[in-house]
Each structure stands twice: as structure tokens, then as C-alpha cells.
Amino acid sequence: MQKRPSLINRGRIVFHQDNARPHISLVTRQKLREFGWEVLLHPPYSPDLAPSDYHLFLSMANALGSLKLATRESCENWLSEFFANRGASFYVKGIMMLASRWERVIEQNGAYLT
Structure with a gap:
């Protein structure tokens, strides 16, 4: 971010979404242009660039540890508690x-992060 502070400090909306058909439809692209929003291109899937993978699921895996959930109910209870204990800041x-x-x-020329 220090090398490219303009990515954060643009003073206008920068929009990022995946390549799902509704997101890339002509109507959607026209509306985003109409808003004057810059749309960042979405690369092919990478766990390094998917917040669900590098943040949410990693946190869940760490919280689970070696815990074994034997029933659907215990799994649902664990998930409910996990999400209830995470504030917006998470x-x-x-x-x-x-x-x-x-x-x-x-910086790593597209190589996976370690």
C-alpha cells in the first residue's frame, strides 16, 4: 500500500466484485460507468485474494483447531457462536x-503467498 497509496486514497469509489454473470452483464457495467465508479478487474480465483479464504475461513479453521463436531446441531451451534463473537471490525x-x-x-509475480 505504501508503493501504491493511490489504490486507497483516490477520493472516489473503487468497486471490486467477482465475475459472476450478473456482475459483468452489460446493464451492470453501464450502470457502474454511469455512477462514475472505477471497477477493478477480477483475476482468476486465488485463495490469496479471496477475503473469505485468507481471512474468514482461516480464522474459522484456527478456531476449530482439532475440535470434532459430531452432529449437525453441534456444527450449527458452533457456527452461530463463531459469527456472534465476531464484530464488524473483524x-x-x-x-x-x-x-x-x-x-x-x-511483488511475487503472481506466485502464491506463503
């Missing part, structure tokens, strides 16, 4: 990490 942090992760992937 999700904001995962999203805010995205720009620095982009930088690291670029």
Missing part, C-alpha cells in the same frame, strides 16, 4: 487487508 479488517495482499501478489 470483517472490515479482512477487506482492508485486500489491497496489501494485491501488492504482495504483484
